[in-house]
Amino acid sequence: MEKQLSMDCLPEGESARVLHVGGEAAMRRRLMDLGLIPGTSVTCRGRAPAGDPGAYSFLGCVVALRSRDAAAVALTQEEAL
Numbered sequence: 001m002e003k004q005l006s007m008d009c010l011p012e013g014e015s016a017r018v019l020h021v022g023g024e025a026a027m028r029r030r031l032m033d034l035g036l037i038p039g040t041s042v043t044c045r046g047r048a049p050a051g052d053p054g055a056y057s058f059l060g061c062v063v064a065l066r067s068r069d070a071a072a073v074a075l076t077q078e079e080a081l
Contacts, residue, residue: 003077007056008070010044016077017041023072031073035059042075 010016018040021028036042036058045055045062053064 005075005077006071007042007044007065007073007075008054008067010042010056010075010077012044012046014077015041015043016075019074019076021073023069027069028072031063031069034061034063036063036073042073 004019005016007016018036018038020038021031021036023031040058042056042058045057047054052067054067054070055062055064056070057063
């Protein structure tokens, strides 16, 4: 079974696949230019001590995103049985 969540809710060290990239047009375009498109696997690498921003890796790069920008990226994650 799969669960859906936004990228800002992805637990540290866990991975999921992108379903949809939303948000402001400029940020959406930038993320998609980096390769964050539907089907891409994303891993949460960590968060700042205050919780914002978070570090996410995909396609060999690591990107720091503010929570509001990460919240606009919908993910799907397989639940463990």
